[in-house]
Amino acid sequence: MRKVMSANEAVANAVKLARVGVVGIYPITPQTTVIEKLAEMKAEGEIDADIVRVESEHAAMGVTLGAGAAGVRSFTATGSQGLLYMHEMVWWASGSRVPLVMMVGTRAVGAPWNIWNENTDFMSERDSGWIMAFASNPQEAFDLVLQGFRISEDERVFLPMMVGMDGFILTHMKTNVYLPSQEEVDAFLPPRRQPYVIDPEAPIGMGNIFPPVEYMKLRHSIHSAIQSAESVIKEIGKDYEKISPFNNYRTLNVKYRMEDADYALVLMGAWAGDAMEAIDELREKGINIGMLRIRYLRPWAESEIKELENVKGILVMDRATSLGRGGPLYLEVKATVRNQVKGVVTGLGGVLLNKEDFKRIILKFLKEAKEERSDGVEWYYPAEVEKVELRNPKDVE
Amino acid sequence: MLNDTSLMSGTSACPGCPENIAMRMLSMALGKDVALVVIAGCSSVTQGLAPKNAYGYASLNIAFAAGPPAASGMWRAYKRRNRDVTVVVWAGDGGTSDIGFASLSGAAERNEDFIYLCVDNEAYMNTGGHRSGSTPHGALTPTTPEGKSGNKKEIPFIMIDHNIPYVATASVGYPHDFIDKVREAKTIRGFKYVHVLTPDPYGWLFDPSRTAEVAKLAVQTCYWPLFKWKDGRIEVSPESLHCLKKETRRPLKDFLSIQGRFKKIDEKGIEDLERYIDELWERISLNLKR
Amino acid sequence: MQHEYQYFPITVPGKGAGGQTGTWRFVRPVVNLNKCIGCRACWMFCPEATIHVIDGKVEVDYDYCKGCGICANVCPVKAILMEGEDQ
Structure with a gap:
């Protein structure tokens, strides 16, 4: 079935089709319409999941983890301050090795308040032991959440998975979304599997003290499971073709016009669309640039990224910062390839870029690359920002 | 024979x-078919x-x-x-009255169907006995070396104010009362809150052989009330009935003098604590089941 | 299918999770079986589950008993005495 819907609505539909049993919900813009849709589905009798309306995001993950540990498929969604407030439990979930899925609608974090899009919240969980995917359009939001349950519950993985999506730009963007039937999803997604169940039938304990070497081994195990997830994701992506017309899940990340590219742009998320338009126009002028869209931050598909070593220059655009150091994606790419890498930090706090901005950024990068000085990080403000001046209140008339 | 398989010898x-x-x-009280949620605290370590x-x-x-x-x-x-x-949540007084209070309140408001058991040793014992919201007035702790100023947070009353189906207090000094209350809690659907006083030899500074004795003295001196709240009324346990009248209460000094943590408390401090106890019992009397 | 890198933070109930805790003890409870009336007060209050009542009489598991002395304190007939470990 094809239907016009927002990414948030697509996520709710994936949760429904995955037959999720327990959902912990706490609203935060721009994730709210996911949980509103799920609550509505429950009220209409379309799903029979327990919707637990908790008092905080910390609790939302507590409910989701508790239900998962006790043997039921579970889901939650958050973003921004909510994800930061949940941070302790994000780690507890991966440390517990309980499979579950979380959607993250990205948004800038305070102070000060800002409700617009930025990916720093999502990126700040990159060390927490989760499988981390990032969608670029509503269809992908649906596909990744649905595949997420199978990836998370695969015995080679057994880790929670979060699926990020740009706040508003994607969460609220409506396009046609293809939904497989319930029968097809049931065939694709087997009944829940997990490493253990907390149940009096076999009274095990989870999480009492592990001495130093054993603790380190547990962390090592998560590290290995994330790396092993790369082939699992490809295998599941291929199998997904049985229930979906989309066949681009055989790799973790997505290439665009890279076959003959001399230069590469690397980024993740919804602005890939604007970037592709800019690339098309530059190509008409004879500039051989392509794009690698990062769809999985964890696992980090090293071999896919390493292919970038064949180009003359790499430009990484981050909608996030590791303050004082550049963008997280830039740092990841730089640590993977031997080439010179230029980083651009932009789009923070909802700053919007259009096709012309992408062209300006790329052209400046090409000039620097030819002079072999395309290194370091630039903070880019869109063309209409005439003068960048950092001001304090006393300077404001 | 009562089931005591929840604890295996050789704990930490x-x-x-x-x-x-x-x-x-x-x-x-509960036998088998129990799943525990153990929040951070002494119990995280003692397992x-x-x-x-x-x-x-x-x-x-x-x-x-x-x-x-x-x-x-x-x-x-x-x-x-x-x-x-x-399902039983096993939590200390810090996890209950302080850092975990919002989530306790949230689950109570939703009337979730489990038993919340607060084991109250009146300080953050796991970190070294630091003051908590549940530490009584006058008690010495490593973060209140001059004695805590201000009374114990009255969590059982706060839980009563959530209008949940069952709230009970207990003391490890009175096992049958405690066990009966947990058993009763199991028969009730919805949120059940049980708060058990667990005197800690190392934080309260008394000889470890006297744990049960101190737990009894807390009740006998009316410092710690034993009651249950059900159907909108408080029912005082037989062990605490003498507390309803001030004249029949055992002197508070019998409870204070056995512990090192009150060694710096002066007459004014003792009067403050006695007033706290008077008010506690006035409040209980107002909500009595008749 | 087993995957050798998969290791989960789960544990099984068992005695001695905190070690052979009987070595912590410097006084030991000694039960006078002639006095013991089998009332189980010591069993009820033992924080270490090291008191066993067998055929109405008390036995102590010295492998794990930490010697806290609660049993001697709660015994209504003073059938348990705490004695120094060096005696």
């Missing part, structure tokens, strides 16, 4: 640990080291504020899987 707890006593009484666990129950250890939410997810999961399991 200090000798004379009152929480271990309470843990054994938990299975005397001992992997690959073993001193608790005989299926248990999920979790961060401070996540106990009630995890239990909310778990009882629903068991219900969905048609498993008849009693």
